[in-house]
Amino acid sequence: MTRWDVTVVGAGPAGSTAARELARGGARVCLLDRARFPRPKACGGALSPRVLRHIPPGFESLLRAEVRRAVFTFRSGRPFELTSTVPMSYMVCRDEFDAWLRDQAEGVGACVRDGLAVSAVERRGSEFLVRVNGETLRSDWVIGADGASSVVAAQLFPRRPPARAIAVEAEVAWPAGQAADTVLVDVGRYPGGYGWAFPKGDRVNVGVMLDFAHGRELRGAMDAFVHGLPGVPVEWRGCSLTAPVSAPAREPAPCAAAGALLVGDAARLTDPFLGEGIYPAIRSGAFAASALLASRDPAEAAERYERSVAAAIWPEIAAAARLAAVLHRMPRWWHRILARMPNALLEYVALLTGEESYTGLLRHVVDRLGVAGGDWLLHRLRVPLPGQRRSVVR
Numbered sequence: 393m394t395r396w397d398v399t400v401v402g403a404g405p406a407g408s409t410a411a412r413e414l415a416r417g418g419a420r421v422c423l424l425d426r427a428r429f430p431r432p433k434a435c436g437g438a439l440s441p442r443v444l445r446h447i448p449p450g451f452e453s454l455l456r457a458e459v460r461r462a463v464f465t466f467r468s469g470r471p472f473e474l475t476s477t478v479p480m481s482y483m484v485c486r487d488e489f490d491a492w493l494r495d496q497a498e499g500v501g502a503c504v505r506d507g508l509a510v511s512a513v514e515r516r517g518s519e520f521l522v523r524v525n526g527e528t529l530r531s532d533w534v535i536g537a538d539g540a541s542s543v544v545a546a547q548l549f550p551r552r553p554p555a556r557a558i559a560v561e562a563e564v565a566w567p568a569g570q571a572a573d574t575v576l577v578d579v580g581r582y583p584g585g586y587g588w589a590f591p592k593g594d595r596v597n598v599g600v601m602l603d604f605a606h607g608r609e610l611r612g613a614m615d616a617f618v619h620g621l622p623g624v625p626v627e628w629r630g631c632s633l634t635a636p637v638s639a640p641a642r643e644p645a646p647c648a649a650a651g652a653l654l655v656g657d658a659a660r661l662t663d664p665f666l667g668e669g670i671y672p673a674i675r676s677g678a679f680a681a682s683a684l685l686a687s688r689d690p691a692e693a694a695e696r697y698e699r700s701v702a703a704a705i706w707p708e709i710a711a712a713a714r715l716a717a718v719l720h721r722m723p724r725w726w727h728r729i730l731a732r733m734p735n736a737l738l739e740y741v742a743l744l745t746g747e748e749s750y751t752g753l754l755r756h757v758v759d760r761l762g763v764a765g766g767d768w769l770l771h772r773l774r775v776p777l778p779g780q781r782r783s784v785v786r
Contacts, residue, residue: 396422396503398684399522399531401510401544403429405670406656407537408493409677412448415501417685422529423502424522426509426538429494433486434561434633435669436590436597438575440481442746443671446678448496456592457483460573464731466724467580468620472731476741481575483592485563510538513547518690520651533690535653535680537673540638542658549646549654555636556664557585558607560614561599562632564625566591578617579723583609585667586720587617589624596624601637601667610634639664640713644706648698650690653680661705665712665719665750672705679704711750 400411403425411423438459444451459481463473498504508524513534515521522529536544540555566572571591578587584603589596598621600614611629618626638657645660647653655661656673663669683697719726730737739756742748 394422394527394529396420396529396531398422398533398535399424399520399529400502400535400537401425401513401522402537402539402542402656402658403494403497403504403506404433404490404537404539404656404673405493406658406673406677407535408490408497409446409674410535410537410655410681411502411504412493412497412500413678413681414684415497417681419685421497421502422531423494423497423504424508424510424524424529425494425506428507430487430491432633433490434559434635435486436561436588436599437484437486437489437592438481438590438668438670439484439489440668440671440744440746441479442744443674444482445746446671446674447493451489451492454484454488454492455482456485457572457590459483459575459591461571462575462577462737464727464734465576465578465620466727468578468617470727470731472734474734474737474741476738478741478745480741480744483590483597485592510543513544515548515651518651533651533653533684533693535655536658537655537677539657540636540660542654544652545654545658548649548652552645553640553643553660555604555660556639557601557637557667558604558610558634559585559599559601559637559667560610560632560634561597562628563592563595563597564628564631566594566596576621578620579720579727581616582613582720582723584716584720586723587613589621598624598628604636637667638662638669639667640709642713644702644709647676647701648694650694653683653694653697655680659701661701661709663712664709665716672709675705676701708750711754714754715750 397419398421400407400423403423411421414421458479461475463471465471510524512523520531520534536542576589582602583606585601587600589598638660639662640660647659655676661672661676679700683693687693
């Protein structure tokens with residue numbers, strides 16, 4: 393057996409961030425992943441500008457594109473666009489980005505071991521036994537960062553809500569002459585989600601997200617979306633990846649217990665509106681490391697981590713879920729409204745840059761629509777009716 397202070401299972405953005413910060417703080421950390429890096433990952437690979445404040449310097453060489461323009465369509469037609477003076481997002485390839493984050497953790501002292509699949513996680517007294525490929529690792533703490541289908545979560549947190557959505561994506565050759573700074577977002581044929589095309593220099597990432605209940609429609613929706621993209625190769629199936637989108641359905645999932653923490657997708661910390669998980673993954677990984685370094689008491693550290701997630705991550709996810717509940721289910725109406733006032737979307741750009749929050753954006757939606765949106769809409773967004781708006785908690 394090998395003894396560690398912390399075993400981190402999963403070397404994606406959440407796990408690598410947690411391992412890096414723990415190692416910097418002097419903890420003996422083992423970072424495990426079942427894949428060998430670099431490895432493909434089902435993800436659009438869009439970094440919001442606010443993410444950049446929470447990752448180490450040196451990421452610039454990984455950026456494939458800087459997006460300042462977005463085109464929105466309804467069933468591949470009726471386009472309108474938004475142009476921003478500041479970047480809306482930065483594009484990376486997840487195999488490159490995740491390998492770089494993993495190397496950052498290793499560079500400050502974390503022991504990194506990939507190609508090892510965790511078969512069991514067992515609590516024994518005050519420590520954990522993590523079994524991998526016939527070997528057993530012992531540690532005081534275990535952090536589950538192993539994604540939406542987390543082994544750590546399944547064995548230590550069995551009562552968890554299912555993933556809310558499912559997505560398929562592929563990276564294909566980028567058509568010559570297409571704008572390298574433009575994303576395309578299509579709505580109308582994707583229950584609970586949308587289709588996207590993200591530029592990445594010599595390639596484009598195309599994908600579709602749907603409610604999990606409509607999973608059987610996923611590949612048909614992807615076919616229809618890709619066929620509506622001029623110049624994009626339609627043969628995407630051979631290079632596609634499918635994965636659940638680990639957003640909570642209604643309530644937060646359990647993410648902490650004495651000696652065990654869940655971060656990122658394993659904790660169901662994914663934006664339900666866009667399906668974006670990199671930002672909450674990196675934030676939750678840092679919160680987990682900070683909680684463990686601040687307290688030697690397992691129960692106190694778990695409580696500290698839960699408080700951080702409850703204060704800084706969950707309110708945003710809850711507000712995003714309220715927007716998603718209405719926008720994803722009324723795409724024709726919303727597309728028509730936003731096409732008439734596209735600059736209203738600049739408030740969403742402010743969210744991506746970190747100058748605005750989802751809770752603030754929710755208030756802007758209510759203020760803009762007011763009575764025109766109807767009492768039904770305001771009720772679905774769970775905000776006070778027009779005569780009661782002053783009571784909104786700010």
